[in-house]
Amino acid sequence: MATFEEGLLLGVLIGEGHFGGDGKQPHITVRMHTRHASLFSTLLDLCPGSKLYGPYEHGGRSYYQWMVRGQVLREQLVPRLDALPLQRIDEHVYERYMDMKQRYSI
Template identity: 85%
Template sequence: MASFEEGLLLGVLIGEGHFGGDGKQPQITVRMHTRHARLFQTLLSLCPGSKLYGPYDHGGRHYYQWMVRGDALREQLIPRLDALPLEDIDLHVYERYTDMKQRYGL
């Protein structure tokens, strides 16, 4: 992944990412308005194995949800994020990310 793509991915995750799980497996989720459909296509290409759900229309909101879990999370995204200076850029996001990793033994 080129530095621009790493920066784009990191920026999206800092601004919109949710680091959690379903109690059984960890996941990173980004939910945004359907007007960002092209950005979601870029995220899919940057992280093979990730999934895009939607579009959803719920309560007047129109959105997609991008999720990374399983092998795509463990083998692709986590090594990339671990190699980036997330702690130096946004401590709050870094803490949420490391909390997810601790809760799920990553």
């Protein structure tokens, strides 16, 4: 992944990312308005094997949800994120990310 793409991915995750899980497996999700469809296409390209769900309509809002979990999360995305200076850039997001990793033994 080139420097620009790393920065784009990190910026999206800092601004919109959710680091959690379903109790059985961890996941990272991004949920945004459907007008960001081209950004979601880029995320799919940057993280092969990730999934895009939607569009959903709820409460007058139209959105997509991008999700990374399972082998793709553990073998592709986590090593990429671990190599980036997330802690230096945003301590709060770093703590949420590390909490997810700890809860799910990544």
